Amino acid sequence: MSVTRASSLRSDIEVASVVSGNDAAVDEKKRQATTNAREDDTVPSSDSDIGDEEQGPPTPAQHNWPQYSKLRLLSLVLTVTGSAFLNTVGVQAAVIVLPTIGRDLNIPDSRQQWIVSAYSLTFGCFLLLWGRLADVYGKRLIFIWGSVWLTVITTVLPFVKNEIGFDVLRGLQGLGAAANVPTAIGILGVTFPPGRAKNYAFSCYGAGAPLGSVFGNIMGGVIGEYASWKWVFWILAIIAAFVTLAGIFIIPPPPVTNPDNMAAKSAVDWIGGMLVTVGLMVLMFALTEGNVVGWATPWVPTLIVASVIILMLFVLWQRYLEKHTTRRPLMKVSIFANRRFSAAMVIMLLFFAAFNNYLIFATYFFQDYLGLSVIQTTLRFIPTGVSGVIIAFATGFFLSRVPGNYILMFGTLCVSGSALLFATPIPPHTTYWAYGFPAMVLSVLGADTLYPCLTLFTAKSLPHEDQALGGALINAVGQIGRAIGLAIATAVETAVIAAEKGVAVDAIGGSDIGTGDRALLSGLRAAEWFTFAMSMTAFFLAAVVFRGAGYIGKKH
Numbered sequence: 001m002s003v004t005r006a007s008s009l010r011s012d013i014e015v016a017s018v019v020s021g022n023d024a025a026v027d028e029k030k031r032q033a034t035t036n037a038r039e040d041d042t043v044p045s046s047d048s049d050i051g052d053e054e055q056g057p058p059t060p061a062q063h064n065w066p067q068y069s070k071l072r073l074l075s076l077v078l079t080v081t082g083s084a085f086l087n088t089v090g091v092q093a094a095v096i097v098l099p100t101i102g103r104d105l106n107i108p109d110s111r112q113q114w115i116v117s118a119y120s121l122t123f124g125c126f127l128l129l130w131g132r133l134a135d136v137y138g139k140r141l142i143f144i145w146g147s148v149w150l151t152v153i154t155t156v157l158p159f160v161k162n163e164i165g166f167d168v169l170r171g172l173q174g175l176g177a178a179a180n181v182p183t184a185i186g187i188l189g190v191t192f193p194p195g196r197a198k199n200y201a202f203s204c205y206g207a208g209a210p211l212g213s214v215f216g217n218i219m220g221g222v223i224g225e226y227a228s229w230k231w232v233f234w235i236l237a238i239i240a241a242f243v244t245l246a247g248i249f250i251i252p253p254p255p256v257t258n259p260d261n262m263a264a265k266s267a268v269d270w271i272g273g274m275l276v277t278v279g280l281m282v283l284m285f286a287l288t289e290g291n292v293v294g295w296a297t298p299w300v301p302t303l304i305v306a307s308v309i310i311l312m313l314f315v316l317w318q319r320y321l322e323k324h325t326t327r328r329p330l331m332k333v334s335i336f337a338n339r340r341f342s343a344a345m346v347i348m349l350l351f352f353a354a355f356n357n358y359l360i361f362a363t364y365f366f367q368d369y370l371g372l373s374v375i376q377t378t379l380r381f382i383p384t385g386v387s388g389v390i391i392a393f394a395t396g397f398f399l400s401r402v403p404g405n406y407i408l409m410f411g412t413l414c415v416s417g418s419a420l421l422f423a424t425p426i427p428p429h430t431t432y433w434a435y436g437f438p439a440m441v442l443s444v445l446g447a448d449t450l451y452p453c454l455t456l457f458t459a460k461s462l463p464h465e466d467q468a469l470g471g472a473l474i475n476a477v478g479q480i481g482r483a484i485g486l487a488i489a490t491a492v493e494t495a496v497i498a499a500e501k502g503v504a505v506d507a508i509g510g511s512d513i514g515t516g517d518r519a520l521l522s523g524l525r526a527a528e529w530f531t532f533a534m535s536m537t538a539f540f541l542a543a544v545v546f547r548g549a550g551y552i553g554k555k556h
Contacts, residue, residue: 068191068252075250076191077201080143080184081208082243086150087123087177088212089219090236091116094170096220096374097229104229107163117288118167122174124479125280127182129273131472132330134183136268139468140251143187146179147244154237158230182475186468187251189459199456200396206452207392210444214385217378225375272317272330279310280476287483291490331469341461343545345477347538348454351412352478353485354535355447358419359384360486361493361527362439365422369524370429371515380436388444395452404453404552408542411450416535418443423528428521446535457552485534492530493523 068076094101094116102112134142153172160166188205192198223231286303293300321329336342359381366377398407421439455474462470500519 072250073191073197073201075246076252077188077204079243079246079250080187081205082239082246083143083147083177083180083184084205084208085212085215086236086240086243087181088209089216089239090154090173090177091119092213092216093220093223093232093236094119096217096378097224097232100224100229101166105161105163105166107166111163113288113292114167115170118171119174119177120479121281121284121288122171123178123181124174124284124476124483125277126175126178127472127476127479128276128280128331128469129472130179131182131186131469132268132273134179134186134468135465138254139183139186139190140247140254142468143180143183143251144244144247146176146181146183147240147247149179150176151237151240151244154233154240157233182471183468185455185459185471189467189470190464191252194460196396196400199399199452200393202456202459203392203394203396203399203448203452206395206448206455207389210385210388210392210448213388214382217381221375221378267328269318269321269328269330272314272321275310275314275317276330279307279314280480282310283307284479284483287487290487291494295491331473332466335461338461340545340549341458343541344454344457344461345474347408347412347450347541348474348477349481349484350534350538350541351415351446351450351454351481353481354415354419354531354538355443356482357485357489357527357531357534358415358422358439358443361489361524361531362422362436365521365524369515369517369520380432381440383437383440384444387441388448391445391448392452395449398449399453399456400551402551404457404549405542405546407449407453407552408546409539411446411453412535412539412542414442414446414449416446416532416539418446419528419531419535423525423532425525453552460552485531489527489530493527496526497523 098112098115101107101115107115130142130146150173153169153176157166157169157173160169184205188198188201192201219235220232223229223235282303286300286307290297290300295301315333318329318331318333321327322332322334336345363377363381366372366380367374372380395407418439421435421442426435455471458470458474459467497519500522
């Protein structure tokens with residue numbers, strides 16, 4: 001199998017997806033009576049305002065936390081966790097049955113990756129817009145709408161008989177997931193006050209992704225082997241329908257909004273939404289296709305430059321709205337003036353890229369180098385899901401007992417260790433239990449400690465009215481990291497293979513690279529070394545910037 005084709009078929013394997021906003025409001029701007037319509041959200045004025053051990057981020061003084069029974073709160077957590085579960089299953093299962101779908105719909109190998117890419121593209125690009133809409137019009141409404149949309153599209157999808165229609169509906173699937181994934185985080189953020197219950201709620205949500213990963217792999221493998229691929233989507237539709245019904249009956253309606261603020265809250269920054277959505281879509285499309293068509297293809301760098309320009313215009317527009325008008329921007333760029341908040345976003349970008357790269361290139365190693373079947377490869381990834389669920393719940397205990405910088409450092413070191421085990425020259429046919437199993441456990445140990453910590457930190461860094469946007473922001477950063485990290489790692493892999501074989505990089509697609517190829521092994525190890533470097537960069541950033549940050553999950 002060519003490296004180019006292999007990367008195109010698996011370039012969108014996604015792992016846990018998800019995110020959240022600040023219970024703190026420091027240095028609140030004074031407002032005149034004539035500007036009461038504007039909601040001037042507060043932004044922490046210094047690094048110590050977020051996660052400080054002594055002071056910590058205080059909860060909003062005027063926020064009345066809802067009171068619900070333990071049973072309803074547990075049901076709510078399980079319901080919104082279903083969105084993370086569905087998002088991961090929707091990608092993982094589709095990747096497994098990709099060749100079967102391609103054969104049935106007569107889709108050539110060169111375009112089969114769009115069955116996965118179409119979903120990922122719309123999911124990653126519409127997160128911020130849906131996050132803001134959820135904060136403005138109601139998180140419950142957007143969550144239920146997204147779940148209904150996902151149920152309907154997933155039910156109809158298997159009946160489509162042509163390539164274009166199938167890809168379009170996959171994109172519409174991603175649109176529904178983009179609506180309810182960040183909204184789920186927002187619902188948790190405004191339902192649970194800071195404390196132990198909130199820590200466990202966010203940790204439980206984090207368990208949805210690894211559980212979905214295992215279920216998606218197993219379901220895709222079993223159905224692909226013994227039944228029609230259509231049942232992958234029909235089973236997803238059934239689960240989505242249950243999540244929808246649970247959302248309708250369990251998620252509480254939003255509190256009554258102050259009429260004086262309705263005019264400000266109803267004004268959505270559609271210009272900003274268009275700029276960021278188009279900019280992200282162009283960027284992720286170019287990064288996804290770059291390793292397929294070649295980075296020297298003229299339109300690839302052109303699109304990357306165009307996307308950067310569009311995203312810069314978005315930032316300038318947001319800053320203009322925030323500083324010079326009474327209109328509410330889609331995203332307040334002033335929050336990034338806080339050193340720790342900006343560092344948290346960079347750590348998430350590097351971590352998501354490293355974790356995703358590790359899983360993808362481990363898949364290459366098992367399938368392309370060792371020549372294992374899909375089922376055999378799936379079995380080797382089961383420890384990530386099983387241990388991930390256990391670790392996610394344990395993390396809820398440690399969030400209020402271990403300083404945040406230690407949790408972040410531990411998480412990044414674990415992911416670094418998993419990449420290192422596949423990067424070092426361990427004999428390829430060494431037993432899986434000696435390096436593969438510990439690498440799998442380490443990777444999810446890092447993911448399920450770091451992700452809830454960063455998500456909770458983001459929730460504490462934004463006001464209540466921006467909780468869904470916070471979830472969208474951290475998810476969008478993760479998606480960008482995934483795309484950039486995979487593009488660079490694949491380029492590194494291809495360059496090393498070309499050097500080993502003594503051919504041009506452009507000729508790699510036609511080279512005879514098969515099971516046991518030493519050049520392929522060298523390329524895979526080089527990609528894992530790059531992954532190790534990204535994760536260690538995140539480690540040092542966490543060690544320096546989050547020093548003295550205090551207990552992220554402590555009740556203040």
